Each structure stands twice: as C-alpha cells, then as structure tokens.
Amino acid sequence: MGYVLDFGWLDDAITLIASGAAMTIFLIAVSAVAGIVLSVLGAAARRSRHALLRRAIAGYVELIRNTPFLVQLFFIFFGLPSLGIRLDPIVAAILAMTLNMTAYTTEIVGAGLDAVPKGQREAALALGLRPRLVFIKIVLPQALKVIYPALTSQIVIMMLESAVVSQIAVRELTYEADLLQARTFRAFETYFIVTLVYLAMSIGLRRLLVAGGNRFLSGGVS
Amino acid sequence: MIEFTLWDIIRNLLLAARWTILLSVVAFVGGTVVGLVILFMRISKRRWVQRFAEYYIGLFQGTPLLMQLFLLFFGLPLLGFRIEPWTAAVLGLTLCASAFLAEIWRGGVQAVPLGQWDAGSSLGLHYLKQLRLIILPQAFAMTRAPTVGFLVQLIKSTALTSIIGFEELVRTSNAINNATFEPFKVYGFVALIYFALCFPLTRYAKMLELRALKH
Numbered sequence: 001m002g003y004v005l006d007f008g009w010l011d012d013a014i015t016l017i018a019s020g021a022a023m024t025i026f027l028i029a030v031s032a033v034a035g036i037v038l039s040v041l042g043a044a045a046r047r048s049r050h051a052l053l054r055r056a057i058a059g060y061v062e063l064i065r066n067t068p069f070l071v072q073l074f075f076i077f078f079g080l081p082s083l084g085i086r087l088d089p090i091v092a093a094i095l096a097m098t099l100n101m102t103a104y105t106t107e108i109v110g111a112g113l114d115a116v117p118k119g120q121r122e123a124a125l126a127l128g129l130r131p132r133l134v135f136i137k138i139v140l141p142q143a144l145k146v147i148y149p150a151l152t153s154q155i156v157i158m159m160l161e162s163a164v165v166s167q168i169a170v171r172e173l174t175y176e177a178d179l180l181q182a183r184t185f186r187a188f189e190t191y192f193i194v195t196l197v198y199l200a201m202s203i204g205l206r207r208l209l210v211a212g213g214n215r216f217l218s219g220g221v222s
Numbered sequence: 223m224i225e226f227t228l229w230d231i232i233r234n235l236l237l238a239a240r241w242t243i244l245l246s247v248v249a250f251v252g253g254t255v256v257g258l259v260i261l262f263m264r265i266s267k268r269r270w271v272q273r274f275a276e277y278y279i280g281l282f283q284g285t286p287l288l289m290q291l292f293l294l295f296f297g298l299p300l301l302g303f304r305i306e307p308w309t310a311a312v313l314g315l316t317l318c319a320s321a322f323l324a325e326i327w328r329g330g331v332q333a334v335p336l337g338q339w340d341a342g343s344s345l346g347l348h349y350l351k352q353l354r355l356i357i358l359p360q361a362f363a364m365t366r367a368p369t370v371g372f373l374v375q376l377i378k379s380t381a382l383t384s385i386i387g388f389e390e391l392v393r394t395s396n397a398i399n400n401a402t403f404e405p406f407k408v409y410g411f412v413a414l415i416y417f418a419l420c421f422p423l424t425r426y427a428k429m430l431e432l433r434a435l436k437h
Contacts, residue, residue: 003300066374066420067413068381070392075413078405156284163286167385174288187296195289202284 009184010193020176021197027172028159028205030094035101035158036151040140042106043113057106064103070164072096077168093165093172101158108150112143145217152209156202163198173197226402232411238394239415245390246377248312253319253376260324262353265331275324282321288382290314295386311383319376326368330361367430374420374427381416391415 046057064072076099077092087095116139124134144151166174173194181190263275282290295310334357342352362369384393395412399405 062421062424063413063417066378066424067416068378068392070381070384071409071413071416074392074396074405075409078399079409080406082404082406160284160286163288164382164385166288174286177292181296188293188300191289191292191296195285195293198286198289199281199284 005189006186007189007193009180009186009189013180013184013190016176016180017173017194017197020171020173020194021201023170023172024159024162024201027090027093027097027162027165027170028155031097031101031158032155034094034098035105036109038098038102039105039109042102043109044135046106046110047113061103061106064100065107069096069100069161070167072100073165073168089165089168089170092168093162093170096165097158097162100161101154104154105151108147108154109143111150112147113139115146116142148213148217152206152213155209156206159205160198160202226398228407231398231402231404231408234394234398235391235408235411235415238389238391239419241388241390242377242380242416243419245311245315245380245383245388246373249315249319249380250373250376252312252316253323256316256320257323257327260320261327261331264324264328279321279325282318283325287314287318287379288385290318291382291386307383307386307388310386311380311388315376315379315383318379319372322372322375323369326365326372327361329368330363330365331357333364334360364434367427367434370423370427370430374423377419377423378416 042057042061045053048054073093073096076096077087077089080087080092120138120142121134124138125131129137162172163174166172166178169175177190177194181187184190260275260278263271264279266272266275291310291314294314295305295307298305298310298313338356338360339352342356347355380390381392384390384396387393391412395408399408402408
C-alpha cells in the first residue's frame with residue numbers, strides 16, 4: 001500500500017516513445033500498402049479460371065485466419081532460418097504483418113468485387129475495353145468504395161496487433177515500453193502512458209483514413 | 223541434455239493446449255456475463271450510462287490486448303492484489319471479450335424492429351421482461367455467426383498471455399524450442415494445433431452465416 005504514481009521519468013523518455021511510435025507507424029504503413037496490393041491480386045486470383053490457384057489462395061487464407069499472429073511471427077522469425085532463410089527482425093515483422101493482413105483483406109476485397117453488379121463489367125466489355133482495363137478502371141474502383149470502411153477497420157486492428165512484434169526485438173512502441181519499464185521500475189506508469197499513445201494512434205489513424213477516403217473516393221463513379 | 227523425440231514434442235504441446243482451451247472457455251463465459259452487463263448499459267435509456275459503455279468498448283477496441291494484459295499484470299499489485307499470470311490472463315481476456323461481445327450484440331438488438339418493443343409493452347411486460355422474452359432471443363439469433371467468429375479470435379488471442387508468463391501453448395512451445403532447437407517443427411505443430419481448434423469453429427460460423435442469409 002501507499003504506492004505513489006510517479007511520472008518524473010517521462011521527460012527523458014519522450015523521445016524513445018516517439019521513436020517507438022514512429023516505427024509502429026512505419027510497420028503498419030508498409031504492411032497496409034503491401035497487404036492491400038497483394039489482396040487485390042489474391043482476390044482476383046481467387047476468382048480466376050485456374051482451379052489450383054483458387055485452391056491455393058483459399059488454403060492460405062484459412063491457414064492464416066485460423067492461427068495466432070504471434071505463432072506466425074515466431075514461425076517466420078525462428079522457423080525459417082532452419083530452411084536457410086534468415087531475416088532481419090524488421091523484415092520478419094513486415095513479412096508476418098503483410099501475410100496476416102493479406103489473408104483478411106483478400107476476403108474483404110473479394111466481397112467488394114462480388115458486390116459490383118455484373119452489368120458494369122459487361123457494359124465496359126461492350127464498349128471494347130480490354131478485360132484487364134475493365135478490372136482496373138471499372139470494377140476495382142467501385143469495389144474499393146464499398147469495402148473502404150472494412151479496410152479501415154482491418155488496418156487499425158493490424159496496427160494494434162503489431163504490438164506483438166516487440167517479441168522478436170523490433171524497436172517499436174511496445175519494445176520501447178519494455179525497455180523503459182526495465183530501467184525505471186515504473187511498469188504500470190510506463191504501460192499506462194504507452195496504452196494512451198496507442199489509443200491516440202488508433203483514433204488518429206481511423207480519422208486519417210476516413211478523411212482520406214472521403215477525399216479520394218467520393219465523386220467519380222457512383 | 224535430454225533427448226526429445228517427435229512424440230515427446232507433440233505430447234507436451236497437446237498437454238499445454240489444454241490450458242489454451244481452458245483459458246478460452248473461461249474467458250468466453252466470463253466475457254459473456256460481463257458483456258451482457260455492458261450490453262444493458264449500452265442500450266440503456268440514460269445517456270450517461272450509454273456513454274460509459276461506449277467509452278468502455280472504445281477503450282478495449284482501441285488499444286492492444288497486450289497492453290491491457292500488461293496494465294492488469296503490473297497495475298493490480300499496486301492496488302494490493304496479489305496476482306498470478308493466470309489471474310491476469312483470465313481477467314484481461316474476459317474484459318476484452320466483454321467489450322467485443324457487447325458491441326456485436328448491440329448490433330443485434332438494434333436490428334430488432336422497434337415494433338417488437340411496442341408489442342412487448344402493449345402486452346404489459348416491463349422493460350426487463352421485454353428484453354428477456356422478446357428482444358434478446360431475436361438479437362442473439364441474429365448475431366450467432368459473429369459471436370462464434372469472435373470465439374475464434376479469442377482462442378487466437380490467448381497466445382498473447384504467454385508473454386505475461388501464463389504457461390499455455392505458445393509459452394510451452396518456446397520452452398520446447400529452447401531445448402530442442404527445432405523451431406520449424408515446434409512452431410509448425412503449434413500452428414497446426416491452433417488450426418485444429420479454430421478451423422471447425424470458422425466453418426461453423428460460415429454455416430450459420432449462410433443459414434441466416436437464407437431466411
């Protein structure tokens with residue numbers, strides 16, 4: 001009893017927390033962009049004519065969605081070196097986050113593609129556009145508009161889940177918090193502050209994505 | 223050095239999986255109970271009660287589960303509670319599950335047509351009876367698929383409790399890996415065990431979803 005909360009260490013720690021937050025933002029930015037690009041390819045492949053390709057994508061999605069991110073991360077970082085693939089922690093983290101993200105967003109993008117009325121594609125083909133152009137110019141933009149809120153949520157969820165990559169010593173926000181509390185012996189205060197930083201980041205990221213979506217997705221086709 | 227045969231590895235992992243399952247079940251039951259309380263607050267007519275539940279849900283959905291576990295694990299001892307990894311794990315997952323479940327069920331409650339409430343009061347039922355007999359059964363029936371889906375998410379989340387020292391599947395696998403130096407095999411098996419736990423539930427959720435679409 002009689003424990004007094006002490007935030008005196010915060011002055012020196014602020015640059016560390018900021019650099020940790022910057023790393024978290026970097027990780028999520030890279031894996032979100034890579035994940036969305038890959039999932040467009042994945043969703044298109046899942047609707048292709050090649051049965052094997054469809055099967056492979058479906059298997060990948062189920063495998064990732066039914067195992068914990070932490071285990072995927074350990075498998076990539078500790079397991080792959082025995083196959084001769086040795087990865088830097090940051091590369092391993094980005095790879096794990098991208099693979100995880102892609103599995104979820106492939107489903108989301110797929111749902112978006114299915115939501116675009118068939119007539120849109122047929123009309124574009126009738127105008128003489130090549131199939132690839134039809135996909136990129138007509139179907140995909142409409143699909144993205146439908147699924148944008150779901151994508152936003154998935155990116156925020158992935159950002160929060162990235163706290164786990166501290167376990168392979170990537171110097172992001174949680175890792176910095178672990179170091180700080182080991183030095184200051186103020187575990188509760190440290191994690192409290194860092195939790196608030198995460199909360200602010202998730203609210204900020206969501207606002208940013210919603211604002212960006214309103215700006216770039218509204219107008220045009222509707 | 224102790225020799226680990228393949229069977230030793232699998233046996234130890236399967237034994238550890240019991241704790242993962244137990245933790246998932248306890249957290250799901252606890253999350254259901256607390257989640258119902260949060261749900262009642264979320265759909266309450268008093269503005270400030272509603273607001274409280276909204277912030278509660280936002281707090282748990284807007285911060286990493288790992289941080290929530292750390293805060294409980296390091297914070298409760300400050301209040302004079304002795305706390306073990308198991309207690310922190312159960313408490314953390316229960317609170318987190320309650321927030322997610324309450325939000326899922328709120329969607330169900332709001333999807334029940336308002337006329338159902340009116341019909342309930344015209345039969346002379348008071349608020350709690352309306353909820354229990356008319357609204358909640360329909361809301362739960364509608365949200366069965368996402369609830370099962372969340373259970374899958376919860377099972378996967380139990381992996382994080384290894385970080386605060388709870389001896390479940392992942393923590394055991396780390397220990398085995400340190401003894402055998404066969405991470406590819408060990409983490410591969412761990413992934414398979416999680417898959418075996420989660421995949422049937424995912425399938426079941428999908429089935430419920432398709433059935434709901436037909437109606």
